Amino acid sequence: MKPPDPEAVHDGMEISRLSGEMWRRFQPQRQAISGSAVTPRMLSYLRHLAAAGPLTVGEQASHLGISRATATEVVDRLEAKGLVERMKDDGDQRRVFVSLTERGREQTAALAGRNVE
Numbered sequence: 001m002k003p004p005d006p007e008a009v010h011d012g013m014e015i016s017r018l019s020g021e022m023w024r025r026f027q028p029q030r031q032a033i034s035g036s037a038v039t040p041r042m043l044s045y046l047r048h049l050a051a052a053g054p055l056t057v058g059e060q061a062s063h064l065g066i067s068r069a070t071a072t073e074v075v076d077r078l079e080a081k082g083l084v085e086r087m088k089d090d091g092d093q094r095r096v097f098v099s100l101t102e103r104g105r106e107q108t109a110a111l112a113g114r115n116v117e
Contacts, residue, residue, distance in 0.1 A: 038083070042077065048060065050105065054087065056096060060075075060098065075098050078104070086098055087100050
């Protein structure tokens with residue numbers, strides 16, 4: 001068996017290193033925004049709800065280009081902080097809408113001028 005080309009090994013290691021750096025660069029920050037109880041991902045969710053009004057988790061996921069599982073996780077965390085609430089649709093009890101609470105509106109307004117992207 002022929003030994004691997006040293007240049008190919010080097011290139012493979014560089015691709016692996018850069019792949020990890022790219023992944024870390026484009027992952028949403030998980031630390032809370034300074035002076036608040038929300039992360040940048042949570043704030044983008046709050047801002048979207050403030051602009052669009054009550055939405056289902058699926059609608060929110062579709063609008064933000066994230067999976068339903070991720071949207072559900074964000075809603076769970078926001079609900080635990082008292083920033084959003086779930087409400088059943090009066091016409092179809094299977095549909096559940098998510099809306100901002102008063103505290104959620106206040107948090108969103110307080111961070112309105114912050115650029116966290």
